[in-house]
Ligand SMILES: Nc1ncnc2c1ncn2[C@@H]1O[C@H](COP(=O)(O)O)[C@@H](OP(=O)(O)O)[C@H]1O
């Protein structure tokens with residue numbers, strides 16, 4: 001089993017789950033957003049669980065949509081390889097007609113590091129993947145843009161933006177926001193106040209493979225496949241902006 005195979009598996013499964021989600025949206029319509037969200041979550045989760053069991057039967061899986069018992073299964077903690085998946089990130093945006101800021105995340109954690117990952121953006125018709133990491137844009141000279149949650153923007157990010165000379169761009173889904181950094185729609189993503197490993201594992205895998213900066217907001221590396229999957233804050237940016245963003249965050253927290 002080569003590394004290349006894992007990159008391709010991640011990309012193919014994310015893309016295929018994304019196609020399923022587009023079909024669910026098409027079939028169900030937007031009349032009952034709660035039902036649409038539930039059907040999307042379930043369809044993508046079941047597809048990914050079945051596909052990983054078939055293609056990688058010896059590996060563990062940590063999925064947002066697993067039951068609490070499945071997520072707490074201690075076998076994952078002694079496994080060498082764990083797929084960390086978010087079948088539908090940006091669930092709220094998925095259920096809003098016309099929005100394209102939702103994603104499917106498939107990452108592979110292997111012996112302490114993210115080994116492969118893919119973020120499908122089905123409504124944007126693209127998948128970002130470690131199989132072929134995106135080429136990063138150059139950082140702008142002057143003001144830049146920081147992506148934040150549409151619904152739960154951390155309180156300090158507004159002050160951070162003023163401090164470092166940036167504008168805020170609200171976007172749904174952690175995967176869509178990190179992808180926006182990698183494709184040049186924004187230059188950074190800052191989040192704090194709550195999130196889980198599946199929200200960031202796949203997009204961080206792609207970001208790191210592309211040469212972007214990805215860390216906790218205190219500058220330490222994000223660590224995955226922990227007993228408690230809470231990973232409440234994250235900073236992803238073009239590499240040249242990381243130093244001033246981390247310094248700005250430190251200044252504000254003093
Ligand atoms: N304060 C918080 N606590 C827990 N999860 C959070 C959170 N803020 C954001 N998230 C999760 O991070 C993902 C991106 O959120 P946002 O679009 O607001 O930036 C969403 O994942 P899901 O859509 O998979 O639930 C959301 O649930």
Ligand SMILES: [Mg+2]
Nearest residue numbers: 086089090199
């Ligand atoms: Mg999520």
